[in-house]
Amino acid sequence: MSLSVVWNNEQEDYEITSGLIGLLETILQKAGEAEGIDEGEVDLTFVNNERIHELNLEYRGIDRPTDVLSFAMNEAGEDELEIHYGLAGEDEELEEVPHVLGDIIISVTRAQEQAQEYGHSLERELGFLFVHGFLHLLGYDHQDAESEAEMMSKQEKVLAQVGLTR
Template sequence: MASSLKSPVAVDVNLQDVFFEQSSTACPISPDTWTNWFQTWLEIMRPELPEADTYELSLRLTTDAEIQTLNAQYRQQDRPTDVLAFASLEVNFPKLPAEFSELEPLYLGDIIISIETAERQAQQQGHSLSVELAWLASHGFLHLLGWDHPDEDSLANMLSQQQTLLKIIGILS
């Protein structure tokens, strides 16, 4: 009897600047853990994704100075922020030819997190830097999939989905 379950999702997470020369804070999350988290999240969110054999995204952990430059350049807000996400696909994903999904990973986009802002926010919230980084990564990840929060209802939905994603990886109980 054939199973109706899809095969596991493969993900290629391009990790950039996981440890910082410009910052005194090193990332407490290993590259393998990041990859496992994104793979798990892709499995959960698979119904919202165009079908592909593999997916790729980029994660850059950076400083306040660099994220401020990007925030000013792309969002016209000249201040540091915690996370930026640059989605490579439109909200309504196109149907891709089967041969395309077999040849190349489907690139979802870039997530950029300021580890300095994350560290401050973790202290303010009274939790670890790992929890804050997971929270910010899940938020950026949902933005790559087309989620947004222009109003209170959509923000509540997005925050609820983030909590679900974090529970699944054991960050929240």
């Protein structure tokens, strides 16, 4: 098994190309290597500001759009199996179901606004938001200056490895 991205596009503001998905897959591999994660699945959805606003209100109680939301799936209790297996018929072997690390939802609309505001490419902004969301799936946060500096450093190292510097 390997680290992979399963993606879905629910917006019409920007065409999601195979080149962009390839870049995000590379970012995922680099971020995974840096964190010692070499297998699992990340579900990525591209949305617009209206949809991410709805999700932000529903799940976080914040009544405004945001750039990225992350929903981790790795909160298994001690008694729960960490590897999940699919069902099989009598003549079939059990197949391993990918371990889903969680969901990352990115507002392409907000990413476009931020890329323009910060003076860099949309690909750089989407890459930043993706690695930011991935780190949240692994339990990183930025509630104080120290944890924010740690996350920022990790994000910038990964983005530099794929040539997405400011």
